[in-house]
Amino acid sequence: MKPTVLIPFGVGINSHEELGKAFEVAGADVEFIILNELLRNPDLLDQVQGFGGPGGFMMGDQLGAGQSARNRIKYSDLNAKLGEKFDDSNFPAYIVCNFLQAVAKLELGPVPMGTVANDSGKHETKQWDTAVNPDCETVWLKYLRDYDGPVFAPISHGEGNIQMPADSLARVQDENLVALTYEDGYMCDFFRSSRGHRYNPNGSVANIAGLGWNNNIMLFPHFERLQRDFQRPDRARVIEETGTASGNYQPTYLMFKAAVELMQTQVK
Numbered sequence: 001m002k003p004t005v006l007i008p009f010g011v012g013i014n015s016h017e018e019l020g021k022a023f024e025v026a027g028a029d030v031e032f033i034i035l036n037e038l039l040r041n042p043d044l045l046d047q048v049q050g051f052g053g054p055g056g057f058m059m060g061d062q063l064g065a066g067q068s069a070r071n072r073i074k075y076s077d078l079n080a081k082l083g084e085k086f087d088d089s090n091f092p093a094y095i096v097c098n099f100l101q102a103v104a105k106l107e108l109g110p111v112p113m114g115t116v117a118n119d120s121g122k123h124e125t126k127q128w129d130t131a132v133n134p135d136c137e138t139v140w141l142k143y144l145r146d147y148d149g150p151v152f153a154p155i156s157h158g159e160g161n162i163q164m165p166a167d168s169l170a171r172v173q174d175e176n177l178v179a180l181t182y183e184d185g186y187m188c189d190f191f192r193s194s195r196g197h198r199y200n201p202n203g204s205v206a207n208i209a210g211l212g213w214n215n216n217i218m219l220f221p222h223f224e225r226l227q228r229d230f231q232r233p234d235r236a237r238v239i240e241e242t243g244t245a246s247g248n249y250q251p252t253y254l255m256f257k258a259a260v261e262l263m264q265t266q267v268k
């Protein structure tokens with residue numbers, strides 16, 4: 001039997017199918033559920049082995065979209081159930097984009113934090129280089145700590161600027177809760193001549209792109225949208241080196257594979 005992952009959609013969420021595909025390629029079954037139904041019956045999370053909190057254009061992806069979703073969840077039983085599941089290290093959760101905004105505003109993340117408008121003043125949609133923190137213990141990075149090669153990830157958001165108080169920042173750094181950071185690399189070289197030296201797409205404190213705790217990961221880069229090598233920004237280089245760019249994009253595959261393997265141990 002395969003493990004099952006529950007993924008809500010509706011209220012403008014439009015990245016649920018890509019997220020579901022990433023879990024399926026890694027070996028899980030996926031159940032999609034309208035967010036309102038999950039609000040009415042949060043105990044459905046007890047019947048699955050993992051959770052995917054997607055984004056896209058929740059609430060139109062306007063500034064404050066996460067606050068609107070937060071209000072829906074806060075005053076329902078789903079708030080406590082999500083907190084319970086995020087505290088369970090045997091129940092991996094992948095939280096991205098708008099769902100990150102909502103979780104941050106619900107104070108269900110590992111530290112007090114928030115999201116504000118990108119410091120560029122506009123919606124950012126590109127692929128960026130990211131660096132994996134090998135000391136972050138979340139299961140999602142299990143096979144990426146020694147990964148040899150660039151780790152690209154698409155981003156698409158207007159409110160992706162992660163901010164947190166100084167004591168929260170000190171804690172996530174001291175406890176190695178930072179899973180991913182934006183870094184100078186291939187895409188910076190690609191854009192440097194026309195756009196200057198810029199590798200943080202939104203202004204997030206300490207270049208933080210994602211946090212990991214209790215075998216959860218919450219991040220702004222949409223790894224679930226980059227699943228095949230032909231989507232890579234350096235696909236020409238891949239073709240030159242390997243003769244093809246038709247395989248799975250390994251950072252995404254390995255990230256989801258590690259989480260699904262943990263979920264498999266919980267199948268009864």
